[in-house]
Structure formats: structure tokens, C-alpha cells
Amino acid sequence: MKSLKLLFTIIITGALLSSCTTVYEDDFIEEDSISLEEVVSGYDLWYVDYHRTIGNTDVPYVSRAFTLSFLNGTLYANNNIVDIGVTGNGLGIDVGTYDTFNGLLKTNHDIDGRNDFEVTVISANEIRLYNYRLNVTYFLIGYQTNTFDYDKVFYENIEYFLQEYEAWEKVATNGGAPNAFDDENFLEFTPENNTTFRSSKDNFGTQIDNINWSYVGSYKVFDVTNREDLKILTLSYDSGDIEEFELSVKDDEKIRLYNVKSKTTYDFVGRNFVALKKGEKTKKSAVRNNNRKRTKIERKTKIRRN
Secondary structure, three states, X not given: OOOOOOEEOOOOOOHHHOOOEEEOOOOOEEEOOOOHHHHHOOOOEEEEOHHHOEOOOOOHHHHHOOEEEEEOOEEEEEOOOOOOOOHHXXXXXXXXXXXXXXXXXXXXXXXXXXXXXXXXXXXXXXXXXXXXXXXXXXXXXXXOOOOOOHHHHHHHOHHHHHHOEEEEEEEEEEOOOOOHHHHOOEEEEOOHHHOEEEEEOOOOOOOHHHOOOOEEEEEEEXXXXXXXXXXEEEEEEOOOOEEEEEEEEEEOOEEEEEEOOOOEEEXXXXXXXXXXXXXXXXXXXXXXXXXXXOOOOOOOEEOOOO
């Protein structure tokens, strides 16, 4: 075999690895034309399946990204869920460069600098990146932009989507019995620990910087049995009150909350989008999302009540 650190651990079929191969009994593949460059550039997007990450450290730019792309020496990343599929024609933003020298994926991020990875192909559209310096392993799943399920990314990472606006403003209330939540016109989901929310009774149209946050508490997101396009959101107020909603995403800037108890539907629109780009700092963004990284989120599952 060629002296690559790219390890082919299973038999790969399909267009990506359509070159001639010789299969040995140990299940390794000896290849005569496929290269590491062809592997990493074989898909438009690599979804970072962060929940499978192994290790106690991280490569900062990887832990901030929802997708990575390696095309013609340029490293791209989708660091935001808002506008994913639109920004950079789906690839996200240019965040650095890469090379596939001597069998290693060598990356040079504009902010985080250099990091090298050993690459292991583990299925026809899945690779494993191992950074030996930090002893951390990432799993990436390959997609083309025209087949990538961008909506699924919203629901799999919905906690981060909620944080990408400085506040959510209520724009519509429909049906249901009168209840205390009717008076709460703004919500904020802060990046701290992915669990803190704040709520306000301020009047519609209040400038975000002038909002008086009346309530604070913790929140949890639950999966729903047999529903990929719906979540359960619970708000646990420090006062002891608990509100439970069915949460759905209407578009890049609107969410819908259905109050399970009162049967009231609320629409909220995101205000003041916080873009995670190359590290440029703007007033609140520098504080709010300073070094924001993804963490492993383990959700419990609930059965829909109605």
C-alpha cells in the first residue's frame, strides 16, 4: 500500500471509490488511484456529528462548525444554523485553507491556526478525523448540497438555533385559554450551558438593549416519539412555575410554541441575529458568543399528548 496515514478500514463501494481495488482477507483495501484529496473533496459538505465526538479536548473551529467543506485548498464552515444552505451557496464561509500532504489532512484556520488530522474512511460517506496532538476524534458524514437535509440540522441542533438571536419577540397569539404566558412578549436563550432562558413583559417593539428581563430560569428540549420535525420545550422558572410547549421551526427566523396546557399557539420572530464568523467582534456578539462551542446534547424523549 502507499505510505498514507489514510486508513481504509472497510470495503468502500459507489462512485466515490470507483477506482480499481484489490481486496484482501483482512478487509483492508489496497488502492491504486484514490487519494486523500479525492476523499475529503468527494462531498460538498461534511456534517460534523458532534454528539459522537471522542475526547476531552477539542479543535475550536471544528467544535463551532455544523458543516465543513474541503474544496480546492479552501476550508469552509457553516458556523450558524440561520441561513444554512444559503450562505456561500450552502458551503458557509471561507475560514482557512487545507492541504493533503503526506497522507495527513493539514488545516490552517484563520483564527485557530494549524491542526493536522489522520483520516479514516468508515463508510461510503463517512470519515473519522483524529487529531493526535489533542487526542480528539470527530465523525463527519458527507453530503452533496442538493441532497443535504438542512431542515434536519435545525432540529438536531435546535438549542444552538435558539441562541443565534439575542431575543425572540412574540408576534402572534392564537386561540387557547387565557394564561400567564400571554403577557410575556420576549424570550432569550443564552449560550451559558445551553440551559438558561430569560423572559420579559416589555411592550412589543422594545429595543433589545432596553429590555427588562422579568423572569429567569432553565429550559430543556425533548425529542418527540416518531416526529423529527417537532420538539418539546419546557421552561422552568426560578419561581417554581413550569411551562411546556410543542416547539416547531417555521423558517430561519420564526418559531412556533404551542402551550400544551392552555392550547394557545404563539409565534416568535428572532431579533438581532448573532453571526459566528471569523472572529470579528461587535458589541454584544463578542460577549454573548465568545468562544461558543458545541457540546454533546443528550435529549430525553416524550410522547406527544395530543
